[in-house]
Amino acid sequence: MSGVHSGIRFADVGKTFPVRGSGGGLTALAGIDLEIGAGEFAVIVGPSGCGKSTLLDLLGGLAEPDTGLIQLDGAPVRGPGRDRGIVFQQYALLPWRTARGNVEFGLEATGVRRADRARRAREYLDLVGLLEFADRHPHELSGGMKQRVAIARSLAYDPDVLLMDEPFAALDAQTRESLQDELLRIWRRTGKTVLFITHSIDEAVYLGQRVVVLTSRPGRVKSVVDIDLPGRDDVADVRSTGEFARYRHAIWELLHDEVARARELEKEAVGA
Numbered sequence: 703m704s705g706v707h708s709g710i711r712f713a714d715v716g717k718t719f720p721v722r723g724s725g726g727g728l729t730a731l732a733g734i735d736l737e738i739g740a741g742e743f744a745v746i747v748g749p750s751g752c753g754k755s756t757l758l759d760l761l762g763g764l765a766e767p768d769t770g771l772i773q774l775d776g777a778p779v780r781g782p783g784r785d786r787g788i789v790f791q792q793y794a795l796l797p798w799r800t801a802r803g804n805v806e807f808g809l810e811a812t813g814v815r816r817a818d819r820a821r822r823a824r825e826y827l828d829l830v831g832l833l834e835f836a837d838r839h840p841h842e843l844s845g846g847m848k849q850r851v852a853i854a855r856s857l858a859y860d861p862d863v864l865l866m867d868e869p870f871a872a873l874d875a876q877t878r879e880s881l882q883d884e885l886l887r888i889w890r891r892t893g894k895t896v897l898f899i900t901h902s903i904d905e906a907v908y909l910g911q912r913v914v915v916l917t918s919r920p921g922r923v924k925s926v927v928d929i930d931l932p933g934r935d936d937v938a939d940v941r942s943t944g945e946f947a948r949y950r951h952a953i954w955e956l957l958h959d960e961v962a963r964a965r966e967l968e969k970e971a972v973g974a
């Protein structure tokens with residue numbers, strides 16, 4: 703929608719939050735260098751509090767970096783925009799609107815004509831398999847369905863990039879796995895660039911073409927792991943394969959020390 707989508711670039715990005723009463727600051731991210739190609743599915747993992755959400759907020763234009771540069775398609779990010787859709791852990795649906803009404807909501811603000819809104823809402827509810835539930839309100843939908851509505855709502859703008867901050871964390875294991883498959887299917891069909899945050903190593907290995915491991919705070923890129931599971935679509939239960947286990951273990955090892963360090967930091971903060 704915004705010309706040719708050529709990808710995302712973080713160059714030496716840092717973010718420090720002021721700490722009230724101390725005169726100092728808390729550095730959430732420091733020296734982040736990362737490039738994500740157009741159409742790539744990248745997953746970010748890291749210990750709690752290492753700045754994952756902050757990284758996504760910066761790319762979403764919800765916050766500004768203190769140092770460095772974030773570029774989308776070669777141009778600096780200067781605020782939120784319809785070229786980036788965001789899906790959070792909590793569905794953030796409007797309770798008084800139906801599934802269809804929620805998907806149409808964002809389009810209303812952007813001046814899309816009524817007939818076009820209805821067409822797009824139908825198209826994207828169909829894409830997430832919820833066409834039959836279009837007239838239900840959020841309280842009549844399961845958690846997984848609500849999250850699918852939220853995904854449809856983000857996709858309806860036709861953003862180039864989908865930013866997902868632990869979107870499946872609140873769901874039960876089975877629903878989570880089926881939404882992972884659904885997301886992969888949608889990603890393949892739409893060719894969107896996806897940046898996905900998770901705490902689950904399994905989820906990261908299952909979804910990502912690359913898994914970016916961040917250090918404990920301040921978050922830096924510790925390692926980027928290429929995931930190559932060629933048999934993913936042919937194997938009934940790819941999570942049980944030796945290859946999957948090897949990737950899982952490699953990322954676990956990378957994370958292990960960082961999680962321990964993050965715990966120490968937490969203890970120090972409480973003791974301070």
Ligand SMILES: Nc1ncnc2c1ncn2[C@@H]1O[C@H](COP(=O)(O)OP(=O)(O)OP(=O)(O)O)[C@@H](O)[C@H]1O
Pocket residue numbers: 719720728730748749750751752753754755756757919
């Ligand atoms: N607006 C803010 N003001 C002050 N501190 C903040 C703000 N937002 C985040 N932080 C702090 O910055 C650090 C990074 O937070 P962030 O939410 O990005 O981490 P995270 O890796 O997403 O954590 P989690 O895995 O627990 O969700 C944390 O220590 C957090 O307390």
